[in-house]
Amino acid sequence: MTRLIEVPTQFDDRSFDQFAAAYAQAADGGDERLLFDAHAAEWASPYGLVGLLAAGEAATRKGERPLLTAPANPDVVSYWARAGFFREAADLFEVHGKVPKAKVATESEVLLPVTPVRAAEDVHAVVSTIQQRASAILSSELGLDPKATMGFAMALSESCQNIVEHAGTGGWVAVQAYNWRRKLARRVVVIAVADAGVGFRHSLEPTQAKRFGERWGDAAALEAALIQGVSRFRDPGRGQGLAGIRRYLARWEGKVAIRSGTARIAIVPRWDDDVPLKEGLPAFPGSQVLLIIPEQVSEKAGGSSKQ
Amino acid sequence: MVHAVLQQAVAGFYTDLVTRPTGRAVRENIERDLPAGTIAVMDFTGVGCLDYSCADEIVAKLVRDKVKVLLLRGLTDAHREAIEPVLAGAGLAVLCERADGVLEGLGASEPAPALLDELIERRLAARIPGGSIRLTAA
Numbered sequence: 001m002t003r004l005i006e007v008p009t010q011f012d013d014r015s016f017d018q019f020a021a022a023y024a025q026a027a028d029g030g031d032e033r034l035l036f037d038a039h040a041a042e043w044a045s046p047y048g049l050v051g052l053l054a055a056g057e058a059a060t061r062k063g064e065r066p067l068l069t070a071p072a073n074p075d076v077v078s079y080w081a082r083a084g085f086f087r088e089a090a091d092l093f094e095v096h097g098k099v100p101k102a103k104v105a106t107e108s109e110v111l112l113p114v115t116p117v118r119a120a121e122d123v124h125a126v127v128s129t130i131q132q133r134a135s136a137i138l139s140s141e142l143g144l145d146p147k148a149t150m151g152f153a154m155a156l157s158e159s160c161q162n163i164v165e166h167a168g169t170g171g172w173v174a175v176q177a178y179n180w181r182r183k184l185a186r187r188v189v190v191i192a193v194a195d196a197g198v199g200f201r202h203s204l205e206p207t208q209a210k211r212f213g214e215r216w217g218d219a220a221a222l223e224a225a226l227i228q229g230v231s232r233f234r235d236p237g238r239g240q241g242l243a244g245i246r247r248y249l250a251r252w253e254g255k256v257a258i259r260s261g262t263a264r265i266a267i268v269p270r271w272d273d274d275v276p277l278k279e280g281l282p283a284f285p286g287s288q289v290l291l292i293i294p295e296q297v298s299e300k301a302g303g304s305s306k307q
Numbered sequence: 308m309v310h311a312v313l314q315q316a317v318a319g320f321y322t323d324l325v326t327r328p329t330g331r332a333v334r335e336n337i338e339r340d341l342p343a344g345t346i347a348v349m350d351f352t353g354v355g356c357l358d359y360s361c362a363d364e365i366v367a368k369l370v371r372d373k374v375k376v377l378l379l380r381g382l383t384d385a386h387r388e389a390i391e392p393v394l395a396g397a398g399l400a401v402l403c404e405r406a407d408g409v410l411e412g413l414g415a416s417e418p419a420p421a422l423l424d425e426l427i428e429r430r431l432a433a434r435i436p437g438g439s440i441r442l443t444a445a
Binding site: 154 | 325327329355356357358359360362363371383389392396397
């Protein structure tokens with residue numbers, strides 16, 4: 001017997017809770033093998049792709065290697081291949097369906113294909129790659145000051161380090177630029193980082209749970225990490241990473257959202273209508289981080305232009 | 308100087324100062340030849356990306372635990388953006404030498420004047436007409 005987990009047709013941070021609910025329900029079903037069904041998938045954001053890998057890893061840890069039905073649409077499955085998804089999925093899932101042997105990341109939109117992050121060396125490689133690939137796009141297409149591209153690499157580095165330092169396992173990162181019609185009608189760059197590790201609550205529990213008392217839980221742990229800048233380490237200089245990411249995103253009107261366990265916290269810029277904190281979400285292993293940096297425009301009468 | 312140490316400290320050939328383990332390795336290499344309470348100069352020329360974790364691991368920890376005055380040179384704006392909040396948050400400061408040779412504080416504002424005074428007292432720096440402070444030729 002297998003238990004089915006449907007991958008949403010439009011798989012991104014908005015539909016992630018639907019996926020997490022299906023995962024939580026299926027994972028509760030004992031030792032039965034899991035089948036992740038993505039045959040109807042029409043689109044997946046980097047967040048969706050790295051989240052799916054995290055679910056695959058968690059499922060693998062629990063028992064038999066899960067099954068994955070690849071998207072039936074040739075364009076979709078080709079994109080997933082170019083984004084580097086199947087290269088990583090091959091180790092986690094028994095993949096069914098026609099998967100093209102596409103070369104990874106040949107187009108300019110994929111600034112960083114799905115890349116595993118397990119150790120500090122991986123973070124070095126990610127930072128090096130992103131600086132080679134992203135600088136031109138960040139300045140010419142997003143209108144960021146060329147100096148801001150280094151800040152982008154810093155934010156990316158700190159996001160990845162959360163996995164190395166806190167997850168207790170490996171994870172994945174992906175970076176992509178695309179036109180975001182849904183919200184902004186602007187270009188955006190999205191950084192997505194996901195792991196199936198211990199999550200923020202477990203990581204911070206030994207040092208923070210007492211302080212929060214009855215309020216302690218996934219939401220309190222996210223609040224402590226992102227808003228208060230606390231770390232599980234007592235070292236006085238810790239907690240710099242997320243604080244630095246917040247500063248960078250505030251400067252470029254970007255968004256950060258972190259989902260861990262049953263909660264999700266976000267620093268919401270004025271162009272978005274997300275809620276700052278959600279609790280009681282379907283449980284999902286590890287942590288999932290989303291950073292969005294929008295194209296910079298100046299508001300002028302009769303239209304907008306890049307700064 | 309930092310760039311050279313970085314090349315020794317990490318296995319690959321990287322120019323970026325990112326991650327705590329890298330920062331720790333670089334700092335430990337620097338500390339090996341550095342007597343406590345000394346005045347030290349670190350040159351960041353050739354360093355690419357510096358992240359907050361590495362800035363804390365190298366710069367803040369050297370200032371907190373090892374050196375009396377730390378003078379940084381070869382800093383880019385991006386390096387400053389990583390170092391400044393890390394030091395300010397810890398109430399620490401370093402001196403940095405701008406491209407025009409002028410010395411200025413970086414980090415928390417309170418400790419910086421004492422660092423400049425220390426260099427002047429030791430005749431390593433001098434106030435020039437106009438009020439700015441530069442290293443002396445010696």
